[in-house]
Amino acid sequence: MPGEKPPGPNTLIARGVADGDSLPEAHLGGDIRKRAIELSLEPAQMGVAENGDRAWSDRVLDLLTSYGPFRLAYLEMLLRVADERASEKAEKREGNK
Numbered sequence: 001m002p003g004e005k006p007p008g009p010n011t012l013i014a015r016g017v018a019d020g021d022s023l024p025e026a027h028l029g030g031d032i033r034k035r036a037i038e039l040s041l042e043p044a045q046m047g048v049a050e051n052g053d054r055a056w057s058d059r060v061l062d063l064l065t066s067y068g069p070f071r072l073a074y075l076e077m078l079l080r081v082a083d084e085r086a087s088e089k090a091e092k093r094e095g096n097k
Contacts (some may be wrong), residue, residue: 014042 012019019041026034043053
């Protein structure tokens with residue numbers, strides 16, 4: 001994004017997430033837990049990542065080709081609404097503590 005400043009020289013950054021940032025362990029309810037991971041922005045670069053993953057732009061173009069722009073926009077809207085509702089519920093829970 002314009003104006004984004006990486007935390008160090010030669011560090012990839014995308015929307016505030018820097019290559020190598022950590023995502024903490026998450027408890028998703030019930031017995032579902034996701035372990036902490038280190039994030040990699042390598043797939044966001046052009047071409048193929050070292051581990052064989054395709055670039056983000058290639059993946060998005062595949063989605064656009066498969067679903068078309070209107071279905072893809074609809075699916076994005078569903079995801080955003082679900083995220084907003086989940087965030088609102090979390091905020092209400094935090095307010096009750």
